[in-house]
Amino acid sequence: MRCLVFLWIAAAVTTFAQSSAPVPASDDFSPAAEINKVLPSWLTFGGQYRARFEGYTGGNFAPNATDDYVLSQLRLNLLIHPTSWLKLFVEGMDARSLAKSPAVPPYQNTWDIRQAYIELGDPEKQPLGLRAGRQELKYGDQRLVGSADWTNTGHLFDAVRGTVHYQGY
Numbered sequence: 001m002r003c004l005v006f007l008w009i010a011a012a013v014t015t016f017a018q019s020s021a022p023v024p025a026s027d028d029f030s031p032a033a034e035i036n037k038v039l040p041s042w043l044t045f046g047g048q049y050r051a052r053f054e055g056y057t058g059g060n061f062a063p064n065a066t067d068d069y070v071l072s073q074l075r076l077n078l079l080i081h082p083t084s085w086l087k088l089f090v091e092g093m094d095a096r097s098l099a100k101s102p103a104v105p106p107y108q109n110t111w112d113i114r115q116a117y118i119e120l121g122d123p124e125k126q127p128l129g130l131r132a133g134r135q136e137l138k139y140g141d142q143r144l145v146g147s148a149d150w151t152n153t154g155h156l157f158d159a160v161r162g163t164v165h166y167q168g169y
Contacts, residue, residue, distance in 0.1 A: 044079040069100035071152045087119040095152045106151040123163040132160045
């Protein structure tokens with residue numbers, strides 16, 4: 001029943017948004033793109049907002065054990081790229097759970113520095129690169145080392161990462 005109510009609300013909101021929202025002049029419109037138009041070329045602003053509904057029934061095999069809640073996540077970031085070999089990146093995050101008790105990680109982490117690192121070199125274009133600070137590390141299928149983006153808060157690492165490229169390796 002709850003699922004049907006949620007689907008009905010989602011359909012109503014989607015229909016309202018499609019019928020009443022003004023159509024942007026370009027398909028590439030985003031608030032970050034508008035902000036970046038007025039910023040210098042070496043400074044880039046970005047962000048992301050996501051929200052989702054989760055719930056379950058029958059927790060611990062009890063007949064009336066239910067838990068329904070909404071997860072929201074806001075990320076705002078700033079990239080400073082003054083030269084081709086230097087990057088400074090900082091990202092803040094506010095992750096909240098509405099109607100979830102207890103509201104603890106991985107559900108909630110209010111206003112925290114998600115990433116903050118300095119990168120010397122360009123690992124995609126130059127043979128050497130070095131990144132130090134709080135950062136996402138993603139290797140392979142991310143089973144052992146990854147950011148776990150499916151959780152509301154994700155995983156981060158305080159690390160120093162070096163890259164070396166030599167003749168295609």
